[in-house]
Amino acid sequence: MRRDQKKLQKRYIFLIVYFILLFIPIYWMLITSLKYDTEILSGLTIFPKELTFKNYVEIFTSSTWMNSFRNSLTYVFLNVIIVLVVAIPGAYAFSRYNFLGDKHLFFWLLTNRMAPAAIFIVPFTELFFTLGIHDTHLAVALGHSLFNIPLAIWILEGFMSGIPKEIDETAFVDGYSFPHFFRKIFFPLVAPGIGVTAFFSFTFSWVELIIAKAATITEAKPVVVTLTVGIGAEGVKWGLLAAAGVLTIIPGAIVVYFVRNYMAKGFALGRV
Amino acid sequence: MKYDNRAWLFLVPALAVMALSAFIPLMTVVNYSLHYIFSGSIPEFVGFANFVDVMRDSAFRGALGRQLLFSVSILAVEIPLGIAIALSMPKKGIGVAISLVLLGIPLLIPYNVVGIVWRLFSQSDIGLIAEVLSWVGYEYNVSLDPVDAPVTLFLLDVWHWTPLVALLSYAGYLAIPDAFYRAAEIDGASRWKVFRFVILPKLRPVLVLAFLLRFMDSFKIYAEPLLLTGGGPGNTTTFMSLFVARKAQSYELGYAGAASLIYLFIVIVMSYIFFQLLNKLGSGESQKA
Numbered sequence: 001m002r003r004d005q006k007k008l009q010k011r012y013i014f015l016i017v018y019f020i021l022l023f024i025p026i027y028w029m030l031i032t033s034l035k036y037d038t039e040i041l042s043g044l045t046i047f048p049k050e051l052t053f054k055n056y057v058e059i060f061t062s063s064t065w066m067n068s069f070r071n072s073l074t075y076v077f078l079n080v081i082i083v084l085v086v087a088i089p090g091a092y093a094f095s096r097y098n099f100l101g102d103k104h105l106f107f108w109l110l111t112n113r114m115a116p117a118a119i120f121i122v123p124f125t126e127l128f129f130t131l132g133i134h135d136t137h138l139a140v141a142l143g144h145s146l147f148n149i150p151l152a153i154w155i156l157e158g159f160m161s162g163i164p165k166e167i168d169e170t171a172f173v174d175g176y177s178f179p180h181f182f183r184k185i186f187f188p189l190v191a192p193g194i195g196v197t198a199f200f201s202f203t204f205s206w207v208e209l210i211i212a213k214a215a216t217i218t219e220a221k222p223v224v225v226t227l228t229v230g231i232g233a234e235g236v237k238w239g240l241l242a243a244a245g246v247l248t249i250i251p252g253a254i255v256v257y258f259v260r261n262y263m264a265k266g267f268a269l270g271r272v
Numbered sequence: 273m274k275y276d277n278r279a280w281l282f283l284v285p286a287l288a289v290m291a292l293s294a295f296i297p298l299m300t301v302v303n304y305s306l307h308y309i310f311s312g313s314i315p316e317f318v319g320f321a322n323f324v325d326v327m328r329d330s331a332f333r334g335a336l337g338r339q340l341l342f343s344v345s346i347l348a349v350e351i352p353l354g355i356a357i358a359l360s361m362p363k364k365g366i367g368v369a370i371s372l373v374l375l376g377i378p379l380l381i382p383y384n385v386v387g388i389v390w391r392l393f394s395q396s397d398i399g400l401i402a403e404v405l406s407w408v409g410y411e412y413n414v415s416l417d418p419v420d421a422p423v424t425l426f427l428l429d430v431w432h433w434t435p436l437v438a439l440l441s442y443a444g445y446l447a448i449p450d451a452f453y454r455a456a457e458i459d460g461a462s463r464w465k466v467f468r469f470v471i472l473p474k475l476r477p478v479l480v481l482a483f484l485l486r487f488m489d490s491f492k493i494y495a496e497p498l499l500l501t502g503g504g505p506g507n508t509t510t511f512m513s514l515f516v517a518r519k520a521q522s523y524e525l526g527y528a529g530a531a532s533l534i535y536l537f538i539v540i541v542m543s544y545i546f547f548q549l550l551n552k553l554g555s556g557e558s559q560k561a
Contacts (some may be wrong), residue, residue, distance in 0.1 A: 010491075011360040012360070014356070014360050015357065015360045015361065015371070018357055019371075019374050021431075022374065022375075022378065022435070023374075024393075024400070025389050025390060025393045025431065026377070026378070026381075026389065028392055028393050028399075028400055029388070029389045029391070029392055031393050032398070040398050040453060041321070041397060041398060044400065044403045044442075050474040063398070082289060085286075086285040086286040087284065087286060088284060089282040089283070089286070090282060090283050090286035091287070092282055093281075093282035093283050094279075095279070096277055096279070097276045097278070097279035097282075098274065098276065098279075099275050099276055099277045099278075099279040100275050100277055102279070105283070109290070109539050112290070112294045112509065113488070113538050114488045114536075114540055114543055115294075115298075115536055115539070116491070116492040116494075116512065116513050116516070116532075116535060116536065116539065117494070117513075117515045118492070118494055118512075118513035118514070118517040118520070119301055119516055119520075119528075119532030119533075119536060120297045120298075120301070120533060120554050121517060121521070122301075122304070122520045122525060123296070123297035123298075123300035123301055124297055127292070127296060127297060127300070142289070142292055142293050143293060144293075145289050145293040146288070146293040146297075147288055147292075149290055149293075150290075152330065153286065178376050185487075186393035197287060203379075203380065205515075206382060207382035207383050207384075207385075208379075208383075208493055209382070209383060209384045209494070209495045210495070210513075216405065224382055224384050224385075227384060227497065228384055228390065228498070228499060234523075236391060241388055241389070241392075242392055245381075245385045245388050245389060248381070248382050248385050249377070249380055249381055249385070252381075253377075255378060256376060256380065266423075267419055272478045
């Protein structure tokens with residue numbers, strides 16, 4: 001018994017050390033965001049000598065920053081809606097039917113999740129200009145569908161295949177029409193999967209940089225692009241950058257709070 | 273097997289969007305790759321000449337070599353480390369929720385913000401790394417030293433993505449019924465044997481997934497080197513995405529198109545091979561166990 005306890009302690013020491021290492025860089029960003037620029041540049045301090053929120057105030061009062069945050073949230077929501085609307089029926093097809101070319105189609109969809117976004121910079125720019133939607137939220141939302149629709153179909157198909165087919169059949173025998181069955185029976189059953197899918201679509205769209213940059217100039221400029229401007233130049237405002245970095249973590253954290261109960265299930269299915 | 277092709281109807285909306293966001297752009301790239309394109313003049317059809325140029329280009333091969341080395345090294349560290357973390361996590365109690373939340377946080381940070389986090393952390397005049405290493409007499413400089421830059425990028429990736437491997441492994445670990453351990457205990461199996469013949473085979477599906485996700489995504493790494501080092505010093509952190517993006521942004525569209533297609537081909541073929549290989553290896557092992 002004693003030996004077991006010792007073993008347990010060793011395990012936890014490893015885990016705690018790991019978590020500390022994991023949090024040092026984040027802590028560093030957090031305290032940098034709370035320092036004055038002079039202190040950031042004047043040498044190393046583990047805790048700010050003078051705590052300041054001026055970097056955050058500057059962001060919240062700057063229309064460039066606030067517009068960027070608004071743009072990002074707009075196209076991310078638009079993307080999640082597009083993805084869910086087309087991926088739910090798509091995943092239903094893959095989970096319930098055998099059809100000509102289904103395996104190939106599924107693999108082709110997944111290859112788009114693998115495709116590096118860098119190769120699409122010029123084609124996307126051209127396409128969006130041709131369609132007249134360049135520099136709009138819709139352009140970014142469409143661009144992000146490239147990798148989010150395959151991912152969504154993949155995750156949802158996993159969840160839907162976990163629901164027995166007999167449920168569909170029983171409902172049809174009971175005289176449910178398809179839309180009625182879908183809304184009243186199937187949708188509630190697959191709701192956790194939709195929650196997980198929405199979370200991942202949200203996250204991947206929120207963090208994406210290459211396509212968001214290629215599809216926008218000024219009107220729909222996202223926060224990830226605003227963040228990168230000015231890096232590498234002389235006199236970078238490190239404090240401001242750190243504060244903006246801290247703020248970009250918040251939306252994801254809020255979403256994760258809402259879907260926290262479904263997450264474990266999604267991971268257990270091995271689809272995320 | 274009976275086909276029901278009505279299923280295609282359910283896929284019409286998804287395929288319509290994918291046509292716009294995947295198929296048309298890809299065909300545009302194919303089109304570029306077969307032409308010499310200079311701004312102001314009419315594109316000239318040149319067949320596969322661009323592909324030959326790309327294959328002969330030492331800059332392309334350099335980027336590909338660095339990319340392979342990078343992906344292999346992060347996989348070699350992230351997978352074992354992720355398993356180790358998952359196995360040392362508590363299985364019940366308040367510790368579970370805390371560990372899961374802590375592991376989740378790095379995954380929520382946008383890629384370019386990860387670059388910024390590490391820039392703040394490693395930049396020589398404001399960062400912690402340089403300061404700490406100078407105590408032991410090492411002069412660390414991420415933007416000038418050709419070894420420090422890729423090593424820092426490697427640490428960044430391990431820092432950012434090991435939690436994903438750990439989360440996936442943990443989910444697989446929790447799914448192993450206690451009866452398996454009791455049976456192993458009765459058989460008098462050593463701890464290593466329990467790990468090798470009970471835990472590892474059960475983790476196979478999640479590990480295949482972790483391996484594939486990490487391979488695909490590390491092969492696409494772009495924002496992190498862009499923000500941390502800008503691809504430098506020299507070309508030491510110019511990986512494939514950065515290389516292709518630079519070519520496209522300098523309007524060498526024919527060359528960029530051909531390089532893109534070779535790049536895409538490598539990613540898809542390697543992912544497919546890994547997938548088949550790992551599935552086969554894994555299933556053979558679980559039968560033995």
